[in-house]
């Protein structure tokens with residue numbers, strides 16, 4: 016981040032107040048920050064605040080006779096990374112169709128470097144097909160990266176997805192984009208729960224949200240890796256990865272992993288794979304029998320994908336195998352046992368109470384060299400980065 020030039024775009028959403036914290040984080044890390052704001056953004060945060068924090072005049076107006084030069088081209092040319100936080104629905108719509116109707120849109124159109132946007136809006140606006148289409152256009156045709164919004168209470172009174180990611184998450188994603196330290200590496204990540212069908216309408220599953228796996232896939236991609244994400248069903252928008260494989264059951268997940276593992280430098284198994292599945296899925300919906308008081312469903316063991324990976328024939332280079340362990344007690348003992356039993360290289364263990372479904376977590380990372388690192392409380396993005404740093408530190412060596 017040191018000596019990098021960040022162009023910080025701020026558009027008119029309630030989350031604009033968080034852009035001050037983000038600006039401060041960039042400055043603290045040694046970056047130069049040039050702020051460009053939409054006129055609507057100035058309704059939510061004073062340009063003076065961002066000017067004071069960045070030490071540069073914030074640009075808002077396209078036409079300003081007191082200024083010489085062509086500012087929208089000059090700032091676009093000077094930046095190493097363009098971060099837009101928050102990015103409104105309207106800004107995304109304008110840029111997806113290539114408008115240059117105000118200064119920030121013109122800067123966006125003139126800019127040729129990497130872009131990271133943190134959308135923030137009401138849940139209905141976020142889920143609207145027009146917004147989805149605009150995001151997809153920017154993602155696929157302009158190679159924009161996004162820090163997906165979180166779910167929770169929104170300022171408008173709604174509860175749901177749309178809340179801007181925290182400044183620290185945006186900062187870390189920006190840092191990763193500038194570093195690109197995973198270029199040339201291929202990482203396979205599994206995420207989410209698996210769903211084991213009982214009949215066409217019933218299933219066994221678990222409460223895994225997929226957030227941790229998605230954070231790892233996202234950060235690995237941001238840092239330049241080729242990422243394959245094999246995911247069970249989740250309610251999250253998937254990160255931008257090289258290959259997204261959507262599966263349902265443990266057996267499907269195993270097949271997807273085994274098909275792709277041979278070219279990977281690391282396999283990070285975050286998915287909460289069901290230990291058991293119904294022996295047989297009923298073709299038709301199961302009905303209650305008259306007077307039936309009990310119903311037993313025979314369950315059979317699912318394969319342990321992480322363990323199976325350790326038994327693969329030794330091809331060129333074995334991928335580093337990372338497992339996640341969610342425990343309700345005796346974290347360290349469980350982690351050590353899992354490392355040994357599954358012949359994993361790294362185990363990240365966390366307590367169910369400290370992160371299941373939330374945005375923050377607390378984990379213990381242990382490895383095959385006997386190192387044990389309690390992480391303390393940190394965001395899932397930070398934990399993702401920590402884990403990726405460990406893979407670099409061991410030079411991607413499996414043995």
Ligand SMILES: Cc1cc2nc3c(=O)[nH]c(=O)nc-3n(C[C@H](O)[C@H](O)[C@H](O)COP(=O)(O)O)c2cc1C
Nearest residue numbers: 026027028029053055056103104105106135136137
């Ligand atoms: C109180 C208030 C809060 C708003 N919050 C958001 C928001 O979080 N996200 C969004 O996309 N639009 C939001 N809007 C609507 C935008 O401000 C509006 O679409 C504006 O034209 C966006 O302009 P810009 O994209 O140039 O910044 C809000 C409007 C008001 C009045």
